[in-house]
Amino acid sequence: TQLLEQSPQFLSIQEGENLTVYCNSSSVFSSLQWYRQEPGEGPVLLVTVVTGGEVKKLKRLTFQFGDARKDSSLHITAAQPGDTGLYLCAGVRDMRFGAGTRLTVKP
Amino acid sequence: DAGVIQSPRHEVTEMGQEVTLRCKPISGHDYLFWYRQTMMRGLELLIYFNNNVPIDDSGMPEDRFSAKMPNASFSTLKIQPSEPRDSAVYFCASSYALGDDYGYTFGSGTRLTVV
Numbered sequence: 001t002q003l004l005e006q007s008p009q010f011l012s013i014q015e016g017e018n019l020t021v022y023c024n025s026s027s028v029f030s031s032l033q034w035y036r037q038e039p040g041e042g043p044v045l046l047v048t049v050v051t052g053g054e055v056k057k058l059k060r061l062t063f064q065f066g067d068a069r070k071d072s073s074l075h076i077t078a079a080q081p082g083d084t085g086l087y088l089c090a091g092v093r094d095m096r097f098g099a100g101t102r103l104t105v106k107p
Numbered sequence: 108d109a110g111v112i113q114s115p116r117h118e119v120t121e122m123g124q125e126v127t128l129r130c131k132p133i134s135g136h137d138y139l140f141w142y143r144q145t146m147m148r149g150l151e152l153l154i155y156f157n158n159n160v161p162i163d164d165s166g167m168p169e170d171r172f173s174a175k176m177p178n179a180s181f182s183t184l185k186i187q188p189s190e191p192r193d194s195a196v197y198f199c200a201s202s203y204a205l206g207d208d209y210g211y212t213f214g215s216g217t218r219l220t221v222v
Contacts, residue, residue, distance in 0.1 A: 033210055042111075042198050042213025043150070088150065093205065095140065099149040 003027075004089055004098035012104040016078055021101040023089035024071045030093055032072045034063055037086040037100070048092065079105045113199050113214035120221055125187040128217045130199030131180055138202040140211060141174055141184050145195045156182065189221045 005024045013019055023032065031050040035043035047056050049065035049072055056063045060083075062075040076083055088100045112131040120126050132139045140155040154164040159176045167174070171190070176182040186193055196218050200211040 035210075041215055042200070043211075044213070045210030048208070048210065090211075095155065095205075095211075096152055097142075097150040 004091060004096070006087075006089060006098040006101050008101060009099065010102050010104075012106065013079055015080055015105055015107050017105075018075070018077050019079055019103070020073055020075045021087055021103070022071065022073050023098055025091075026070065028069050029091050030069070031091075032065060033090045033092055034072070034074055035088045035090065035097075037088060038084075043086075043088055043097075076103075079103075081105045081107050111199055111201050111212050111214035113197075113217050115217060116215065117218045118220070120189055120219070122190055122221055123188045124221075125185065126189045126193075126219060126221075128184040128197050128199075128219070130182045130184070130214060132182070132199070132201030133212055134180065136201035136203050136212070138205060139176060139182050140200040140202070141182070142198040142200065142213075143195045144198060144216070150198070153184070186219075189219075191221045194219055194221050 007022050031048055033048045034046045036046055037043040047058055047063045049063055052067045052069045054065045060077045064073045084105050086100045086102050088097050090097045111133055114129045137158050141153040142150050143153055144150045151166055153166045154174045155162055156176045172186055174184045196216045198213050198216045200213040202211050203209050
């Protein structure tokens with residue numbers, strides 16, 4: 001089982017600020033997925049990163065997969081209260097999730 | 108598509124009672140997963156099925172837990188007897204396949220409280 005460590009565990013910011021959260025492992029992943037989970041709901045897939053060094057953008061969200069495919073980051077530009085939630089990374093083949101980063105964006 | 112449907116949404120039961128959680132995956136999805144989520148342990152994979160066959164149940168905590176998938180449109184997770192430490196949110200998810208192009212679609216979960 002490949003362990004995924006996410007940091008920070010908690011993050012509270014003001015609307016309009018930028019932020020970056022991280023997903024790290026000592027193992028190489030063939031691909032990683034990022035999910036967002038809102039209170040009372042299941043996680044929802046945001047993106048899959050496959051190639052080392054890959055960068056994907058989803059509106060104000062930018063996802064990067066490390067060159068060695070052991071780490072990934074999620075950068076949010078100009079955060080909004082609607083971005084509040086638990087952000088989870090998961091190994092696609094492993095089907096296991098990191099503990100997540102709980103983001104709160106205050107208006 | 109109605110998505111992955113789980114029932115009940117909330118369940119409160121007394122210690123020692125049997126609990127059955129239900130899941131209807133998305134039609135056409137060949138993989139079904141059961142996860143448990145707690146603040147302490149995060150999202151844990153309990154078991155997954157491929158074409159109704161259990162593939163990996165190494166995450167099932169102990170013999171009190173069992174899961175079945177009698178057909179492609181229905182799965183159950185049973186806890187017997189239940190204990191207070193089983194209190195958690197249980198999620199069912201389904202996927203068309205395992206691979207880079209496919210993500211898991213989760214249900215809304217069942218919040219289980221064992222008192």
